[in-house]
Amino acid sequence: MIISDSKALGYEGDTFFFIDQTKLPFEEVTVRSNDYERISSAIERLEIRGAPAIGCAAAYALALSYQSGSEEVFLTAYDRLRRTRPTAVNLFHGLDAIYTVFRNGGGFGDCLAEAREYHQKDILSCRSISIYGAELLAGKKRPVTICNTGAFAVGGEGTALGVIKRVHSINPLELVTACETRPLLQGARLTAFELDKAGLPFRLIADSAAAFFMSRGEIDFAIAGADRIAANGDTANKIGTLMLAQLCNIYSIPFYIAAPVSTIDFTIGSGSEIPVEFRSGSELNSVRGVQITSEKYPAVNPAFDVTPSHLISGIITDNGLFTHPYSFTK
Ligand code: MRU
Numbered sequence: 651m652i653i654s655d656s657k658a659l660g661y662e663g664d665t666f667f668f669i670d671q672t673k674l675p676f677e678e679v680t681v682r683s684n685d686y687e688r689i690s691s692a693i694e695r696l697e698i699r700g701a702p703a704i705g706c707a708a709a710y711a712l713a714l715s716y717q718s719g720s721e722e723v724f725l726t727a728y729d730r731l732r733r734t735r736p737t738a739v740n741l742f743h744g745l746d747a748i749y750t751v752f753r754n755g756g757g758f759g760d761c762l763a764e765a766r767e768y769h770q771k772d773i774l775s776c777r778s779i780s781i782y783g784a785e786l787l788a789g790k791k792r793p794v795t796i797c798n799t800g801a802f803a804v805g806g807e808g809t810a811l812g813v814i815k816r817v818h819s820i821n822p823l824e825l826v827t828a829c830e831t832r833p834l835l836q837g838a839r840l841t842a843f844e845l846d847k848a849g850l851p852f853r854l855i856a857d858s859a860a861a862f863f864m865s866r867g868e869i870d871f872a873i874a875g876a877d878r879i880a881a882n883g884d885t886a887n888k889i890g891t892l893m894l895a896q897l898c899n900i901y902s903i904p905f906y907i908a909a910p911v912s913t914i915d916f917t918i919g920s921g922s923e924i925p926v927e928f929r930s931g932s933e934l935n936s937v938r939g940v941q942i943t944s945e946k947y948p949a950v951n952p953a954f955d956v957t958p959s960h961l962i963s964g965i966i967t968d969n970g971l972f973t974h975p976y977s978f979t980k
Pocket residue numbers: 696699700701702796797798799800803804808809810836874875876877887888889953
């Protein structure tokens with residue numbers, strides 16, 4: 651299957667579908683299911699991942715749980731889905747959009763229509779982010795990025811990676827540097843896959859090689875996505891993002907976040923209140939099922955870190971660019 655810019659997940663012919671991201675880049679497997687439990691476990695296992703995509707998938711899953719018309723099943727699904735991934739605030743926004751329709755007496759059809767609209771809004775947000783980002787960054791040649799923030803991570807074309815692609819379409823980039831993103835390798839597997847398909851010049855680096863390339867003057871700017879942004883601009887994103895931001899600060903390289911306004915949590919004043927997901931240590935001790943060290947060795951695996959807002963040169967949203975000190979408009 652060829653992945654177009656907005657087809658990592660969606661609803662087609664009465665069925666929810668998604669590309670199983672754990673199998674990429676080797677296999678492009680499309681899963682079809684209307685079962686909220688299957689979709690919940692897909693979110694937990696990172697078959698569906700990336701904050702905006704999680705929000706869209708959760709919205710569809712909750713709407714579909716109401717197909718039988720059972721309020722009990724709907725409420726069980728709501729609780730189940732809320733427990734899948736704690737950091738991505740879009741999860742809760744997606745679920746709450748559907749829950750509001752339910753609470754106001756909407757039926758299955760209304761919930762599904764809301765999920766589709768939620769997805770549509772995400773597609774449009776991505777478009778705006780990449781346009782604003784390209785206005786800011788066109789002409790720069792050598793970005794570095796971390797994790798995957800492209801078409802797999804969202805309902806639309808991407809956030810940070812969407813900006814990179816649009817910048818390239820206006821003024822070709824020389825070289826995109828993609829951090830591999832230990833431990834689950836979203837950079838090495840998914841970002842590389844997308845950059846390769848889109849024909850952009852890129853190289854993969856170990857996360858720990860970022861300082862090496864910055865110190866040699868080979869990076870012009872860094873751009874990453876976000877899982878949750880506090881009202882003061884502190885930003886939770888994939889583990890390793892904080893290190894990139896600190897390095898950028900040391901080497902006087904601008905560091906940007908690209909994210910939809912739906913990733914801002916206006917109820918949280920600062921990053922210290924963002925819940926950080928810790929995943930199983932087994933994701934460090936093994937890689938794609940192959941044991942790389944003893945399973946007995948204790949491994950600790952935070953999935954995200956929080957970058958303080960003063961290290962962020964700008965947050966590119968669907969409402970335009972915000973800069974420090976951050977004060978967002980919805
Ligand atoms: O654990 P993941 O792969 O879901 O983490 C994803 C990220 O950290 C992304 O950068 C973030 O969700 C933004 S995606 C547009």
